[in-house]
Amino acid sequence: MTTTWTESVVVTRQDPTPRIAVFELARADGAELWDYEPGAHIDVMAGADGLIRQYSLCGPAGVRKQYRLAVLNEQASRGGSRAMHALAEGDTVRISAPRNRFGLAPVRRHVLLAGGIGITPLLAMSLALDAAGGDYHLHYCARTRAEAAFATELQNNPRVSLHFDDEPAGQRLDLARDLGPPQSDTALYACGPGGFMDHVLGRAAELGWPPSALHKERFSAAAADLQDGAPASGAFTVRLASTGAEYRIGGEETILDVLLDNGVDAPYSCRQGICGECVVRVLAGEPDHRDDVLTDAERADGMFTLCSSRARSPHLEVDL
Ligand code: FES
Incomplete structure (x- = not known):
């Protein structure tokens, strides 16, 4: 692409x-x-x-x-x-041109959880929901009020709660109180740095929210999944279904890098497993998913990121 x-x-x-x-x-x-x-x-x-x-x-x-x-x-x-x-x-x-893997789900209510600069896509969602009369609540967390770029824009909106680490404990985000148990007509959207994401997604799961209700966008891949930080695994071979060409992927290489080095017009953008631009379908072999963008359902459906994921089997065939 x-x-x-x-x-x-x-x-x-x-x-x-x-x-x-x-x-x-x-x-x-x-x-x-x-x-x-x-x-x-x-x-x-x-x-x-x-x-x-x-x-x-x-x-x-x-x-x-x-x-x-x-x-x-x-x-x-x-x-x-x-x-x-x-x-x-x-x-x-x-x-x-814009791309979107973090759109609003077709549900009645939306809970938006922003950590720091993670406010950006959620601000767009809140503005759209305000304009459409949608039901939502936005929780905007930051270390301090002075570090919250959109605090002034949002502070008088009754659908917005501001949470600052250095202000009284009672106003800090408390998901048991602010989120509560899962509701079948409600979707959660979380965006922010890794620590924030691990906390809110983990806590939501503890509260019983199913993965299908959780929508997330990270700024960098989770530590365990990040291609630069993840332990490299053994070499394997990738076969492109369209040409039959095969490429050896070394333990320290990514599939995407090898394909690009060999002149293959593979799609990509972030190269960190977080944007979804390089997603292709696996046709054969066992994938070792190391992205932070695909849902369990998408993985089960054969979707796979070329930039960050690898293979557990000696060979992998992809629909490219
Ligand atoms: S290039 Fe963004 S997920 Fe692979």
Whole structure:
């Protein structure tokens, strides 16, 4: 799959916190941008070395003249967020068409759980639900009020609860109180850094919420699943169903890297097992799933990420 790109210009830049910049981007040629559903993200190519990073669109969706996104300047990043923070109004960056693997489910009620910069896709969802008269509640957690980029925008919304680590214990997120037992007509959406995600998803599971009700988007793969951090396993062979070509995947290599090195036009974006762009179907062999994007049902249906997952069997055939 080929990524569709367009040149965009930074129309506004605001810095609501010392580490978070909020950008509004418009097409450089003045035309409208692509429509999108809340929860969608775009790729942004920024910096001299063309680093590509994914950023969720903050909404409101349906405004095709501009995309709003918020970027946390992460010291431990591989450079993408620093390149974004170097942007000023008037600068141009290439952006992709939106993709969405984190859309709203067709249920009556939605509980949105945001940790820090994870507010971005959930903000778009809350705006869409406000506009449609949907039933939801948004819990927005941050270390401090000063680090919550959208606290001012959201603080008077009765459907929003703000939770700060450094404020009285009674206002902190308590899932037994704030979420309660599972409801068949309610879906949960969680987005945030790894520790936050592990906590809220683990606690929701303890409270009896079934995996099918939990919708999640991580910013980086869970430690145990991350391709760079996961223990490499043995070599195996991947066969492409379309050509019959076979490729040896070494213990330290990813399938995606080997395919790209050999000129195969394989789809990809994040390369961390979190965006779903490289998903293909496994036709034969036993997959060793190491992504953080596919649901159990999708895995059972044969879906597989080329960038992060591996094989438990000596051979794997994929529908590519
Ligand atoms: S490229 Fe994003 S999941 Fe593989």
